[in-house]
Amino acid sequence: AQSVTQPDIHITVSEGASLELRCNYSYGATPYLFWYVQSPGQGLQLLLKYFSGDTLVQGIKGFEAEFKRSQSSFNLRKPSVHWSDAAEYFCAVGAIWDNAGNMLTFGGGTRLMVKP
Amino acid sequence: DAGVIQSPRHEVTEMGQEVTLRCKPISGHDYLFWYRQTMMRGLELLIYFNNNVPIDDSGMPEDRFSAKMPNASFSTLKIQPSEPRDSAVYFCASSPLGRRGGYTFGSGTRLTVV
Numbered sequence: 001a002q003s004v005t006q007p008d009i010h011i012t013v014s015e016g017a018s019l020e021l022r023c024n025y026s027y028g029a030t031p032y033l034f035w036y037v038q039s040p041g042q043g044l045q046l047l048l049k050y051f052s053g054d055t056l057v058q059g060i061k062g063f064e065a066e067f068k069r070s071q072s073s074f075n076l077r078k079p080s081v082h083w084s085d086a087a088e089y090f091c092a093v094g095a096i097w098d099n100a101g102n103m104l105t106f107g108g109g110t111r112l113m114v115k116p
Numbered sequence: 117d118a119g120v121i122q123s124p125r126h127e128v129t130e131m132g133q134e135v136t137l138r139c140k141p142i143s144g145h146d147y148l149f150w151y152r153q154t155m156m157r158g159l160e161l162l163i164y165f166n167n168n169v170p171i172d173d174s175g176m177p178e179d180r181f182s183a184k185m186p187n188a189s190f191s192t193l194k195i196q197p198s199e200p201r202d203s204a205v206y207f208c209a210s211s212p213l214g215r216r217g218g219y220t221f222g223s224g225t226r227l228t229v230v
Contacts, residue, residue, distance in 0.1 A: 034218055041223075042223055043207055043209075044207070044209075044219075104218075104219060
């Protein structure tokens with residue numbers, strides 16, 4: 001069975017600083033990887049996804065993530081954080097079942113706080 | 117597309133009452149998921165449907181919880197009777213067929229049982 005670990009429960013960065021959120025996964029085959037963001041009082045919104053090809057993927061809101069198979073990681077990055085990025089971030093790994101659909105396993109989330 | 121629509125956004129009810137949460141998935145999506153989110157337990161998958169058929173309900177906490185999907189455009193999650201420990205945010209998500217779908221989440225229903 002697949003699993004996802006987000007080692008950092010809380011992270012605080014200053015506005016304008018760079019950001020990296022860590023995600024490690026366990027899965028026996030080629031994973032499908034996702035990052036979601038949840039703003040307060042909102043549902044989860046897809047930031048970006050990786051399926052194959054270029055290991056550096058670009059997403060919305062200036063985020064990017066890099067897939068590193070050797071490290072079983074899919075870390076999320078942003079070069080300059082804005083106050084509006086304060087939210088909770090979830091990494092997820094997708095598995096294939098019955099050759100269709102996506103069963104996603106979510107990590108525990110990382111709450112990002114941004115200092116002015 | 118209006119996205120996944122959940123109602124109500126907020127629900128406050130007394131212990132012992134029946135609660136019904138509603139979800140309208142994105143048209144054409146084959147999969148529908150119900151999640152519960154709490155501070156203590158994070159995001160938990162309760163049940164999911166494929167083409168209106170419940171596939172896995174192993175995450176449903178107790179017999180007090182039930183879910184239905186009478187057609188492709190509507191699903192309900194019912195709690196009867198409700199208890200204070202059911203207080204949480206309940207999310208519905210839908211996904212198209214195929215590996216690359218990912219999930220689209222609704223805005224959630226915040227349930228408070230007093």
